Structure formats: C-alpha cells, structure tokens
Amino acid sequence: xxxxxxxxxxxxxxxxxxxxxxxxxxxxxxxxxxxxxxxxxxxxxxxxxxxxxxxxxxxxxxxxxxxxxxxxxxxxxxxxxxxxxxxxxxxxxxxxxxxxxx
Amino acid sequence: xxxxxxxxxxxxxxxxxxxxxxxxxxxxxxxxxxxxxxxxxxxxxxxxxxxxxxxxxxxxxxxxxxxxxxxxxxxxxxxxxxxxxxxxxxxxxxxxxxxxxxxxxxxxxxxxxxxxxxxxxxxxxxxxxxxxxxxxxxxxxxxxxxxxxxxxxxxxxxxxxxxxxxxxxxxxxxxxxxxxxxxxxxxxxxxxxxxxxxxxxxxxxxxxxxxxxxxxxxxxxxxxxxxxxxxxxxxxxxxxxxxxxxxxxxxxxxxxxxxxxxxx
Numbered sequence: 001x002x003x004x005x006x007x008x009x010x011x012x013x014x015x016x017x018x019x020x021x022x023x024x025x026x027x028x029x030x031x032x033x034x035x036x037x038x039x040x041x042x043x044x045x046x047x048x049x050x051x052x053x054x055x056x057x058x059x060x061x062x063x064x065x066x067x068x069x070x071x072x073x074x075x076x077x078x079x080x081x082x083x084x085x086x087x088x089x090x091x092x093x094x095x096x097x098x099x100x101x102x
Numbered sequence: 103x104x105x106x107x108x109x110x111x112x113x114x115x116x117x118x119x120x121x122x123x124x125x126x127x128x129x130x131x132x133x134x135x136x137x138x139x140x141x142x143x144x145x146x147x148x149x150x151x152x153x154x155x156x157x158x159x160x161x162x163x164x165x166x167x168x169x170x171x172x173x174x175x176x177x178x179x180x181x182x183x184x185x186x187x188x189x190x191x192x193x194x195x196x197x198x199x200x201x202x203x204x205x206x207x208x209x210x211x212x213x214x215x216x217x218x219x220x221x222x223x224x225x226x227x228x229x230x231x232x233x234x235x236x237x238x239x240x241x242x243x244x245x246x247x248x249x250x251x252x253x254x255x256x257x258x259x260x261x262x263x264x265x266x267x268x269x270x271x272x273x274x275x276x277x278x279x280x281x282x283x284x285x286x287x288x289x290x291x292x293x294x295x296x297x298x299x300x301x302x303x304x305x306x307x308x309x310x311x312x313x314x315x316x317x318x319x320x321x322x323x324x325x326x327x328x329x330x331x332x333x334x335x336x337x338x339x340x341x342x343x344x345x346x347x348x349x350x351x352x353x354x355x356x357x358x359x360x361x362x363x364x365x366x
Contacts, residue, residue, distance in 0.1 A: 001171055002145050008175045009162060010152035013182040018207040020189020021196060038219060040316050041191035042285050043292030044184050045216050045276050047312030050293035053269035055300045065266045072270030076277050082117040086124065089270030093263030 062102040068093030111229055114217065118234045121213055122241035124267040125156075127259050129245020132159055134256040136249075139167040143250045150246035154208065154239060157181050161305065181306035187313060188215045195227050209235030213268070216275040284319040291315035 029037075053069040055061050072089030076082075129150065136146035141163060149159045158178035165174035188210055195218055196206030209232075218231035249256050259265065280286040292312030299308040 002141070002166065005162060005166060005171045005174050006145060006148050006153065009158060009178045012175070012179045013153055013155055013158065013185065014208055016182055016185040017189055017210045018204065020186040021193060021203050021207050024190050024193030036316050037191040038279070039285050039288050040187055040313050041215065041219055042276060042279050042289045043312045043315045044187060044309060045212065045272055046289035046293040047296035047309045048212055049269040049272040049276065050297050051300050051308060052272070053266070054297055058301050058305075064263070068263050068266030069270045069273065072266065073273050076274035082271070082274055083120040085274045086120045086267045086271045090124065090263035090267040093266035094261060097261060097263065
C-alpha cells in the first residue's frame, strides 16, 4: 500500500513536471500567449511566497513568520545580498519565537 | 534590468547554497517526522528521491499515518499540479537534448524555477536552473537521510525560523521581475487571490487560482482604452502591455509598496 502511494505520487508529480516542459515544444503558441507564460509563473511564485509567508494549514501562520519575511523583503528591496535576505528572515523569525511571539 | 542579483555562476552557487542549507534542515525534519509517524526509513528516502516535493511529502506522511492513503495521493497531486505551468514557462531552459528535458523535469521545484526565471533567458538561465536543481536535490536528500538516521535528535526547523527563509527567498528572487508593471499587477493580484482563497479551498488550489490573475492586464488595458474613448474591440486582448494608459508616478509607487505587502 505504501509503495503504491509513493509510486502514484512520484509518477503523477513527474507527469506534471515533464508534461509542461514537453508541451512547450509541441505547442505552436502565438506570441502573446508565450509572453504570458513567465507572467503566469510569476503569479504562481508570488502566490506561493504569500501563502507560505502568511498561512499554515489553512489558517493564519502567526506573527513571527510574516515579520521575518517582511525583514527579508525589505533587505531584498534595498538590494542586499540574497544570502543576507534569507538569513535575516530566518533569524528574525527565530528571535521572535525565542522571545515568545507565536 | 531583470535581475537584481547581477552575479555570475559563482554568485548563483552562493545564493543556492543559502537555500540549500535551509533545505538540508527541513529535509532532516521530514525524515525525522516520517520515521516518527511510523513510516519505514526506505519509504522516507524513496519519497525524497522519487517524489521530491517537500509539501506533498509532509502531507503524504500525515495522511498515510492517519490511514487515508487515497487522500494522500489526491492531495499531493493537487499540490503539485503547479509544476505543469512551471514546465511550460521553463520549456527549453532545461536544455536542447531530450535527456536534459526528461532529467531536468524531475529537478523542477519552486526554488529552482525561481532561480532560473530570475535570470534572462539564455545559457545563464539554463546554468542557474541546473545548478539550483542539482544542489537542492542533493541537499533535500542528504537532509532526509540525516533525519532518518538522527530521528528525534533533529531539532524543530521552526525554532530556526526556516519557515520564513523559503518565502523570503522566493520573494527576493521574484522582486526584480516585478519592476515590469503588468507582471507586478498579475503577481500581486495572484498572491492576493491565493491568500484569500487559502481558508476556503484545499491546499494547492489557492496557488493555482493565482493563474487566473493573468487576465488582469487585459482588463486594465480594455478599461484604459475605454477611457480614451477608443471604440470597443480595437484593443485586442493582451495589448494592455503597450497601450495601457500609464498611471501617475504616485500610483506606480503605490503599486510597489503594495508589492512588498502582498508578498509577505
């Protein structure tokens, strides 16, 4: 049973991944829709970042996480190095939790 | 102008390493959680190698442990459906050869996609994808192995704030492309839609819903065209990019500020 679950998830997920890549070759996409693909990907990534920053299991993730992400984003905005963005975001959230902020 | 991180391959390597370090820790937490939930070690390792999708893996462990294997499959696949549009957007980025596309597809994650799309199309983007894809795959699997071996000795990644590291990293990679007005509007609308829909829809759906936001520039373009009393129908869909009436500088600045708020 466990093998079947892992297999189904692995095959299905790879199917999604490879279908998009191979479909791009096959489809004769008009120019306007080709321009839309990176925009759509940006919308997906923005949605992932926003939901990951704000929500947990369908509810609010608490204040510590979005506060950390906000600090990271402010640094990214000021063109700080990427490593600093990531470390500062995690550090802020960790510090807030250490201080008892959920 | 598309990349704030105007660094060479070595810079990409350093940036990927930062996310990779966080991935080792979260991978270790996955391995430990899976074993603690009663899964055999081989199952945790097999998931990280063959499924290679963090969110779906945690979800599957929870649902399998709760005795709902079918729900684990359905929920995991729903969560991973976003990879199809990612693949469409990446397309030939993975390489010209067939094996490159077949192998590269398996390495496609949110982070590898973000690292690739943050660079201009071309060889640099391909190298960024493969660098991020390979390194993060190794990091995730090394982490899982550590977690399986160390079990309960693995700390809580939440205490390290790692749950903030991933969205911050994604947002930072996305930020440069948000300088384009249409992309910014779509991304903000998509992020807003997804957050609002999260309490209402099963996991995975809210993010897919964000795709609906690609119509936003077309709507704006049509409205702008209407305001200029251009007869309806002369502005084809998708023309908003060029002929949309430019908003005032203040409006633009407002959009930028909202960009910051929305992605947090």
